[in-house]
Amino acid sequence: MDTKICIRELNKFYGAGERKVHALSNISLNIAAGEFITLVGASGCGKSTLLRTLGGLEEYSDGDILCNGKMVNGPGADRAMVFQSYSLYPWLTVSENIRFSRRLKNKRENLTSNDVEIASGRADALIELMGLNHVVNAYPSELSGGMQQRTAIARALMVKPDVLLMDEPFGALDAQTREVMHDLIRYLYQLEKTTVVFVTHDVEEALYLGHRVIVMAPRPGRIDSIIDVPFGMDRDQDLKLTPEFNQIKREILQRIRETSGIKTNLEQLEKLTRQSDSI
Ligand code: ADP
Ligand code: MG
Numbered sequence: 001m002d003t004k005i006c007i008r009e010l011n012k013f014y015g016a017g018e019r020k021v022h023a024l025s026n027i028s029l030n031i032a033a034g035e036f037i038t039l040v041g042a043s044g045c046g047k048s049t050l051l052r053t054l055g056g057l058e059e060y061s062d063g064d065i066l067c068n069g070k071m072v073n074g075p076g077a078d079r080a081m082v083f084q085s086y087s088l089y090p091w092l093t094v095s096e097n098i099r100f101s102r103r104l105k106n107k108r109e110n111l112t113s114n115d116v117e118i119a120s121g122r123a124d125a126l127i128e129l130m131g132l133n134h135v136v137n138a139y140p141s142e143l144s145g146g147m148q149q150r151t152a153i154a155r156a157l158m159v160k161p162d163v164l165l166m167d168e169p170f171g172a173l174d175a176q177t178r179e180v181m182h183d184l185i186r187y188l189y190q191l192e193k194t195t196v197v198f199v200t201h202d203v204e205e206a207l208y209l210g211h212r213v214i215v216m217a218p219r220p221g222r223i224d225s226i227i228d229v230p231f232g233m234d235r236d237q238d239l240k241l242t243p244e245f246n247q248i249k250r251e252i253l254q255r256i257r258e259t260s261g262i263k264t265n266l267e268q269l270e271k272l273t274r275q276s277d278s279i
Contacts, residue, residue: 004163004195005031005054010063012049012221022220023049024060029214029223033162036189036196036233038210040203040252042260046221047199048167054197055081055165067163080161082152084168088140094147095136098154099123119158126154129188146177150184157192166198170205179237182208186235203252204240215252217259224259227252 012024023046031037039047052058054065056075065072067079088097099119127136130150140148149169156164170178186209189196200206206213210229217224227248231239239245 002033003030004033004035004068005029005197006064006066006069007031007054008064008066010050010053010065011061012046012053012058013061024053025220025222027063027221027223031195031197033195034193036209036211037198037214038206038212039197039199039214039216040201040206040256041216041224042218042256043201044221045216045218045260047201047216049221050216051081051165051167051197051199054163055079057081077159078162080156080159080164082149082156082164082166082169084171088148088151088155090140093137093139094132094143094151095123095127097140097151098126098132098158100155122158122160123154126157129191130154130184144177145173146181149173149181153185153188157188157194160192161194163195163197166196168200169198171200171202178205183237185209186233190233203249203256207245207249207252208235208240213252215255217256218261224255 007027007029010024010027011022014021014023027050039050041047049058053060054067054072056072056079067076072079089100092100127133130153132147132150132154135143135147140151143151153169170181173181182205185196198206198209203213207227207229211233213227213229214223215225215227216222229248230244
């Protein structure tokens, strides 16, 4: 399979002196074209840093990132991002938000009527696909969280990116809406065959969506393990109830607990409460 993204010996530091943080330590990873990768790990292990670096929004200290064989050293239309907070323009309607594309705007003077027609057709198709027909003229503040996020995803897909980078996109949604979004994103993925890198702290979400789950660990931020998810991509919610699914979920949770120091903190807490009991 073709390699879409190649990350080699990537390191990233924030700050200097005593405040220096080794946010990414020797990250090496090849992501195949059309692969759905999920990054999971405790808070602070560098998931967002890695994603922003892939998106070209963050400089890296050393190492290489290649996308389609070209060095990544800034944002590009080949990589679209979706964040947890709905980064929609509040003064634009759903339709305008989706149609607003910086790439199209930059090239406005060179656009042919054919380009405009194609873009408009794609916008209509995405609106239909995301079930936003009845709210095309609404403003973001009038929408539920799920609808806002569907609009943000449609907007990201407008430019037909090679890679879709998502940072906890469903983190602010309730559990039920999140399940609907999972199946929607999987459906979209099957249609568009985009390469996806999806960050989450929710192990179940990571396992349900990904071909491979990359488990990260903190201090320094690094790849702890990589799980090849042994289920085909034809999945449904019942998969989450199977023993196989839950076994892998437990193993990942265990790795996260062991590497993040959560267990140590709990032990310390127990010791403290025992001490206070005896006072
Ligand atoms: P995650 O998304 O997994 O929670 P982040 O990538 O946000 O982790 O953060 C990784 C580490 O880098 C953390 O220790 C965090 O405090 C630090 N960090 C993130 N962003 C910055 C920044 N802009 N300046 C300094 N330190 C940062
Ligand atoms: Mg984060």
